[in-house]
Amino acid sequence: MCLVDMDIGLRNLDILMGLENRVVYNLVDVVEERCKLRQALVKDKRMPNLSLLPAAQTRDKTAVNADQMKKLCEELKSMFDFVLVDSPAGIESGFQNAIAGAEEAIVITTPEMSAVRDADRIIGLLEAQKDQITQYRLVLNRLRPKMVANSDMMGVEDVLEILSVKLLGVVPEDEEIIISTNKGEPVSGTDNTRSGLAFRNIARRLRGEEVPFMDLDVKNDTWVTRIVNFFNPVRV
Amino acid sequence: MQILDWLFKVPTGPAPGTAAVTAKDRMRNMLTHDRLELPAGKLEVLEEELTAVVARYFDLEPDTTRFDLKQIDRKAALIANFQLVRSKC
Ligand SMILES: Nc1ncnc2c1ncn2[C@@H]1O[C@H](COP(=O)(O)OP(=O)(O)O)[C@@H](O)[C@H]1O
Ligand SMILES: [Mg+2]
Numbered sequence: 001m002c003l004v005d006m007d008i009g010l011r012n013l014d015i016l017m018g019l020e021n022r023v024v025y026n027l028v029d030v031v032e033e034r035c036k037l038r039q040a041l042v043k044d045k046r047m048p049n050l051s052l053l054p055a056a057q058t059r060d061k062t063a064v065n066a067d068q069m070k071k072l073c074e075e076l077k078s079m080f081d082f083v084l085v086d087s088p089a090g091i092e093s094g095f096q097n098a099i100a101g102a103e104e105a106i107v108i109t110t111p112e113m114s115a116v117r118d119a120d121r122i123i124g125l126l127e128a129q130k131d132q133i134t135q136y137r138l139v140l141n142r143l144r145p146k147m148v149a150n151s152d153m154m155g156v157e158d159v160l161e162i163l164s165v166k167l168l169g170v171v172p173e174d175e176e177i178i179i180s181t182n183k184g185e186p187v188s189g190t191d192n193t194r195s196g197l198a199f200r201n202i203a204r205r206l207r208g209e210e211v212p213f214m215d216l217d218v219k220n221d222t223w224v225t226r227i228v229n230f231f232n233p234v235r236v
Numbered sequence: 237m238q239i240l241d242w243l244f245k246v247p248t249g250p251a252p253g254t255a256a257v258t259a260k261d262r263m264r265n266m267l268t269h270d271r272l273e274l275p276a277g278k279l280e281v282l283e284e285e286l287t288a289v290v291a292r293y294f295d296l297e298p299d300t301t302r303f304d305l306k307q308i309d310r311k312a313a314l315i316a317n318f319q320l321v322r323s324k325c
Pocket of ligand 2: 007086087088089
């Protein structure tokens with residue numbers, strides 16, 4: 001599996017994965033043929049099957065175009081089972097480049113109004129590329145079950161209904177994420193964290209497994225769910 | 237006695253007027269306009285014009301006309317409801 005950091009100029013996946021000291025070449029070097037693709041790939045410390053193609057730090061988004069990205073993705077697809085491209089924020093060229101070679105998309109948003117509106121815009125753009133991007137699913141990040149239960153915040157069902165989109169996963173707000181990024185160890189590899197479990201469930205669903213979702217929404221606040229949630233609050 | 241409060245509070249859906257419900261209503265409205273690229277206020281103008289047209293043909297029950305923009309699978313539907321008294325023709 002390969003992870004591509006498409007946020008050119010604002011490189012960050014190398015830090016989150018604790019690989020910042022191993023980066024030699026980057027995506028722009030590959031596109032401009034200063035190195036071979038294999039030379040730019042950085043192997044993960046823990047998982048030998050995981051590689052990172054880092055973004056350039058000193059260039060900007062205009063350094064690559066959609067055709068170059070498409071070609072790069074084709075090459076990566078022939079080398080890996082999964083190629084995951086991390087898109088920069090926004091709907092401009094950075095986003096268009098990131099989806100140039102994509103067959104599917106994962107839309108990540110938080111349950112806040114401005115983020116949901118942005119996600120809706122992104123979904124509109126993905127819908128317009130239906131021939132190329134055959135499916136997209138939503139990850140709802142930074143959910144705060146307590147605030148949802150108090151009706152202080154939209155819940156999973158609310159956001160899904162508003163966006164009319166399929167759900168891939170729910171990641172709760174979790175301080176462990178900051179701790180793990182500080183250590184350079186992705187939270188998905190940690191035991192006993194709610195967010196780690198959430199990410200592993202997302203990975204399993206991407207592989208086609210059926211992993212049940214936990215209903216954190218108030219709508220499903222019944223005696224039975226209260227008792228179940230009380231004893232088993234960590235299914236996401 | 238927080239535990240007892242929690243246990244004996246009858247579970248209900250989100251109440252109207254809560255932040256969650258307000259956010260959802262605002263979101264729905266906003267996204268309908270976004271998706272159609274409909275400027276604010278235009279719907280009200282359409283409402284007036286349509287009502288004027290229908291009123292040429294029918295006497296309308298006063299204050300009953302309703303316009304709703306509904307979302308059905310990301311597609312918008314305009315639902316207009318006129319209560320008619322009798323034909324003017
Ligand atoms: N579920 C979460 N719980 C707590 N903090 C989070 C969570 N998700 C993201 N964050 C924080 O927000 C920061 C930015 O998140 P990131 O996913 O990098 O955003 P972007 O959308 O800009 O790529 C992270 O570095 C982390 O500190
Ligand atoms: Mg990012």
